[in-house]
Amino acid sequence: MYSQLLTAPIGSTLAKLAAPNVIAMFVTLATSMAEAYFVGQLGTASLAGLALAFPMMMLSMMVSAGSMGGAISGAVAQKLGAGDRKAAENIAFHAVLLSVILSVVFSLLFLLGGKTIYSSLGGAGHVLTEALAYSDLFFSGCITMWIATGINGVIRATGKMQVAAFAMSMGSIVQIIMSGLLVFGVGPLPSMGIAGAAMGALIGFSCSAVFQLWYLTRKSGVLRLHISGNAINTHVLADILKVGSLASISPLSSVATIIAITGLVATFGDDALAGYGIGARLEFLMIPLIFGIGSASITMVGAHFGAGAYARGIRIGWVSAFSAAGLSGIVGVFLAMFPGVWADLFSDSEAVRDACRLYLEIVGPFYAFFGLGLCLYFASQGARKLFWPVIGALSRLAVIVVGGWYLDARGDTTIADFFILISIAMTAYGIMTAGAIRLGAWTVGISLKQAKLKN
Secondary structure: OHHHHOOOOHHHHHHHHHHHHHHHHHHHHHHHHHHHHHHHOOOHHHHHHHHHHHHHHHHHHHHHHHHHHHHHHHHHHHHHHOOOHHHHHHHHHHHHHHHHHHHHHHHHHHHHHHHHHHHHOOOOHHHHHHHHHHHHHHHHOOHHHHHHHHHHHHHHHOOOHHHHHHHHHHHHHHHHHHHHHHHHOOOOOOOOOHHHHHHHHHHHHHHHHHHHHHHHHHHOOOOOOOOOOOOOOHHHHHHHHHHHHHHHHHHHHHHHHHHHHHHHHHHHOHHHHHHHHHHHHHHHHHHHHHHHHHHHHHHHHHHHHHHOOHHHHHHHHHHHHHHHHHHHHHHHHHHHHOOHHHHOOOOOOHHHHHHHHHHHHHHHHHHHHHHHHHHHHHHHHHHOOOHHHHHHHHHHHHHHHHHHHHHHHHOOOOHHHHHHHHHHHHHHHHHHHHHHHHOOOOOOOOOHHHOOOOO
16 A cells, blocks of 8 residues: 555545545535534524534544644554554554543533633623533533544554545534434434534544444554553653644644634624624634545655655645645635625524625635645644644734734724734735745755655
């Protein structure tokens, strides 16, 4: 498998690896759309509550799947690329252990501090109650998500993208079905309201985790996950955490950006907050689509850097990044031209729809820069060179914080001004990340003459 990765044509191989992931991510997109639709039928307060809680759920998922999962995938891919299966299997065991530990950390954070967090974002009254109903249930069982996404990173690193994509898609389909049944209540199942959406997510992740554990312990031919008989090695845990923690700054800054804007938009009322929540959800849903390509680049770049094929690995990173930029740009421009396609799906309130349409019309065309920067961030996990992609993400947050402070202090700010600010920040993110890598961020300490493969 890995000898083929090192010699096969870049474009077709990347497409072959990315296709299952992209399909699975479209299923994930449908899942989140269905969840928003179900909750939207409960009323504006429930939708606004979801706008507060959803970024926190996505933060946990981005850290588990994107940051730690990417660090796991990159580490396993480099060991497999170097031909060291035993070390790769050892990393897989520690990946599961680390997922369990970090799930407990996130559970405690949001179960103990959720009310304070959502109140600080402007949540009050029934909106706050709904946000906590979703958040408390989800984070009480988020260990299922952490295990599912952590193991998925191991499977992606083996190149078995079809298996990884099937596991994700299966979990998403189960989530759609169970969320619909539990939000409204059907037959003997109770009507749980917004909490039903959280329960549906946990059931879906549980199914995905069980399937993937079975596959890696019984069926995988590239490496096997050995749950017992392993000694805990703190150095392996530290190595994963070193890359994963640095990588986590990117999703943390993304969520901090959303939080900052959410707090400012909340001053315009519940309708504006709900409308912005629907619009901003598109950004969170673009992340899985970009991740579909980015996860393939983690495997390919990691395998090449592990084998010493640096020049070819760098080319793979650029091909994947521009592919992701094109995909996200097409989606963004389409929804900017036809914002009602998205806005009208989730609410019957015209005020909510207007706020969402305005967001899409202004921000949509700039999603290409977001896709460019984010995919390079994922590819950098394969190269294990994350400093500048993280700086790029922080630059986006800095633009929002400084610009938001200025707009708030000006006094005559409209909601459109904040949306323009988001567009500027996305552009800064993409340009800074791409510029840094073009100037050699991945090749610090590496001579391209060392590369074993030039083509």
